[in-house]
Amino acid sequence: MKKIGLTGGIGSGKTTVSKLLEKEGFPVINADEISRQVMEPGSEVLNDVAEIFGSDLIDKDGNLDRAELARRAFKDDHSTEALNGITHPAIRWRTERLFEQYRDEEAVIYDMPLLVENNMVRDMDMVVVVEVPADIRIERLVSSRGLDADDVRRRMAQQATDEERAAVADVIIDNSGTETDLAPQVKKLVEKIHSLS
Incomplete structure (x- = not known):
């Protein structure tokens, strides 16, 4: 593959x-899609994001305000690194599983x-x-x-x-x-x- x-x-x-x-x-393995999946309501990643960037990012149904997170996370390098430190390990793990699933594809x-x-x-x-x-x-x-x-x-x-x-x-x-x-x-x-x- x-x-x-x-x-x-x-x-x-x-x-x-x-x-x-x-x-x-x-x-197709879509990294943006995976990053959305790892921050589904109730996920550990989403809880960690809320802890660092503010619990007000999560509405009453447990959904993330992505636009507001982007505003907060991309305002400077330190904030961007903090978000990446939370999300990247989970994204990497899920991505590796998908590549494994497609191992017989061309x-x-x-x-x-x-x-x-x-x-x-x-x-x-x-x-x-x-x-x-x-x-x-x-x-x-x-x-x-x-x-x-x-x-x-x-x-x-x-x-x-x-x-x-x-x-x-x-x-x-x-x-x-x-x-x-x-x-x-x-x-x-x-x-x-x-x-x-």
């Missing part, structure tokens, strides 16, 4: 690319925003970076997700730079256009993945 690391900055459209790859028959797509930041590049057989200029990403996140532009810039500052991601990329996907523009790039990527086997 080949591990294909799929990464890119916030708002680059990794999910769109991973869905296209899923349609091509590749299983390749698995690992949709991981922090692939570069977490020094996981060396664990991948191929690294795919989805690139979009920062101004387009900000515009997309403000219009589609209703995020605050300054908050997006702060999150971007916490992530690897476009140059750092490009330096480790085996394949770069340009997602500054439409989904129609993506299709031929994904087709080429699929061929490259098949050629690894």
